[in-house]
Amino acid sequence: MPAVIAENDVSQWADQTGVVYHFPKRYQAILTPGTQVIYYKGKLLDKAFADSRLSPSPHYFGVATIEQVHADEASSKGDLYAILSDYRAFAEPVLAKEGDDYLEVIPDSKASNYWRSGVRPIDGATYQRIVNKARLKPFEVREAEPLPSLDEFESREEGHPSKVYSTRYERDPKLRQQAIAIHGLTCKGCGFNFEKTYGEYAKGIIHIHHIVPLSEYQGSRVVDPEKDLVPLCPNCHSVVHRIKNATLSIEDLCKILRGVKC
Numbered sequence: 669m670p671a672v673i674a675e676n677d678v679s680q681w682a683d684q685t686g687v688v689y690h691f692p693k694r695y696q697a698i699l700t701p702g703t704q705v706i707y708y709k710g711k712l713l714d715k716a717f718a719d720s721r722l723s724p725s726p727h728y729f730g731v732a733t734i735e736q737v738h739a740d741e742a743s744s745k746g747d748l749y750a751i752l753s754d755y756r757a758f759a760e761p762v763l764a765k766e767g768d769d770y771l772e773v774i775p776d777s778k779a780s781n782y783w784r785s786g787v788r789p790i791d792g793a794t795y796q797r798i799v800n801k802a803r804l805k806p807f808e809v810r811e812a813e814p815l816p817s818l819d820e821f822e823s824r825e826e827g828h829p830s831k832v833y834s835t836r837y838e839r840d841p842k843l844r845q846q847a848i849a850i851h852g853l854t855c856k857g858c859g860f861n862f863e864k865t866y867g868e869y870a871k872g873i874i875h876i877h878h879i880v881p882l883s884e885y886q887g888s889r890v891v892d893p894e895k896d897l898v899p900l901c902p903n904c905h906s907v908v909h910r911i912k913n914a915t916l917s918i919e920d921l922c923k924i925l926r927g928v929k930c
């Protein structure tokens with residue numbers, strides 16, 4: 669069953685439209701892999717966000733598909749993350765209300781508090797009604813934050829340069845964003861955080877390491893950003909990739925760093 673998912677202008681989570689959506693456990697049965705979702709924004713509350721949305725009124729602004737759902741390990745309440753794919757933005761807003769009528773069908777049982785739910789299951793006809801009113805923009809090639817140039821961190825052994833890490837999974841901008849949303853920007857090896865040390869200017873710098881050795885990779889496997897990717901600082905990343913085809917595990921890295929918590 670499709671669903672509407674509300675996006676707040678201000679979010680305490682590392683949500684990114686069409687990429688990652690954080691939600692409470694009570695919506696777990698609704699947001700399952702394969703679910704088609706329509707993004708929704710409620711009424712504009714803070715004028716500072718007027719320019720970053722399509723309309724100040726409640727409206728729909730894009731569609732996507734839930735690809736994976738992961739537990740948010742930082743949550744004590746069992747919150748979850750959905751990883752989304754196939755995001756398409758609407759060129760113009762589709763307003764939630766036309767005249768006196770809402771595009772969503774509000775069940776009588778929920779008449780008083782329907783709009784308070786951030787995640788709302790809708791039937792296929794409602795999904796189509798909303799999408800038919802939208803002009804879908806083409807699939808977005810997401811503008812990623814600039815990747816650190818991995819070549820700059822090539823290891824040199826006795827004068828022979830060897831490219832040590834530049835797998836496409838580690839460079840893929842969407843996987844990178846998803847991994848950062850899940851794991852944060854702090855190195856899983858040594859705990860280094862660019863922003864803490866260098867301040868705002870360096871915020872966002874981190875390497876994303878793919879922990880399944882590529883040699884064991886059968887090509888068709890889907891990369892799971894929660895289990896397969898970890899943030900590492902350039903130093904730790906160099907260490908785990910020091911020997912070609914013998915990438916260290918994060919546990920090995922922690923043993924080397926003895927005493928530093930992983």
Ligand SMILES: [Zn+2]
Binds near residue numbers: 855857859860902905
């Ligand atoms: Zn590190």
Ligand SMILES: [Zn+2]
Binds near residue numbers: 833838876878909
């Ligand atoms: Zn790596």
